Amino acid sequence: MAKRGPYEKGEAKRKEILEAALDIFAAEGYRGTSLRKVAARCNISLPGLMHYFDSKEDLLTQVLRMRDETARVRQEQRTEPDRYREIIREGAATPGLVELFVSMAAAASDPAHPAHAHFAERYPLMRSQVTDWLRRRLDTTPMRSDIPPERLAALLIAVVDGIQLQWLVDRSVDMEQTMDDAVALLLPPDAAGD
């Protein structure tokens, strides 16, 4: 087909840059990581890197997108009940990426920011996924309140993001415990926490 020869190498380099950027941001955080450092890691010049990405924020956006995608794929082949625990556990292992996520989300509040579209799509999508999960639970287990699933979904996602922010600056908080508490509040007193 068409995509042969020269394209192959380019795509490989592009992937290499994305993974190097992920590594460096995970290790050294959002601040203090320059494009020149990422380029050097890939044995390439800065403009060489810019050939693949329009801007620094474009690179960061695509790093987050890749991250989301691999996380999503891994989630799909997992048993239902404790999805959120996995998210939390991964976050706890990579504080640099949690910081990257939070920093980008804040910066993306500007509609002109390259990552704005990404987050603007991400949250409604996440809310609808969590809503579906809650609805399915609702069929078997009665909920403890009459708050509609849509609103509970926004609430649960807020807990995940909020406890991560709290944990970033104060590692003594127990993210997993907090999420378990949040889920327990939704269920009847006798329901086992799964």
Next chain:
Amino acid sequence: MAKRGPYEKGEAKRKEILEAALDIFAAEGYRGTSLRKVAARCNISLPGLMHYFDSKEDLLTQVLRMRDETARVRQEQRTEPDRYREIIREGAATPGLVELFVSMAAAASDPAHPAHAHFAERYPLMRSQVTDWLRRRLDTTPMRSDIPPERLAALLIAVVDGIQLQWLVDRSVDMEQTMDDAVALLLPPDAAGD
């Protein structure tokens, strides 16, 4: 006494800088606001500004500190029940400052960051305040779960921060509604939401 003459003017200028910085960050957000712009607003040069603050992050830390202090004072002279609503409502009025708060919290995860100490003190303090509030409620109104107040406090603070982050990037979420839902989950079904 000692604090006279030269000191007086310095303190006034210092205050002026802090308030100008608050204004500009509130209006133009964390990104795209330079110290030169703040200095210009105060009819001063950049090094003139740097005489009062060690670094940009030092300035931002003190802006947040001042913000926290004025908010704290205003909260104290307010009737008990709906404190959190006021916090949310203020946030909704000043997205630039919410963005500043979130960005700083993320950056302050680095122990070497000037704002690290501020946040590291702030969260335990907030948790103990919310814990006290929950304990006082517990005396009159029975709670809906047996989760200890300390853990519920961390959870509630996570909801506040998390829903603000979600709102930053997707203004369609209703922060006040979410907080009301969170509080409602703690109370028995018949308790009116105050």
Next chain:
DNA sequence: GTCTATACGACGATAGAC
């Protein structure tokens, strides 16, 4: 298409004169 070299403007920060 892939990449290097070079340069630009703006940033935060510092040194030293007044």
Next chain:
DNA sequence: GTCTATCGTCGTATAGAC
């Protein structure tokens, strides 16, 4: 206490080799 001058680094833009 405030300035001018300057530094090193950042993200970005362009010209052009292969």
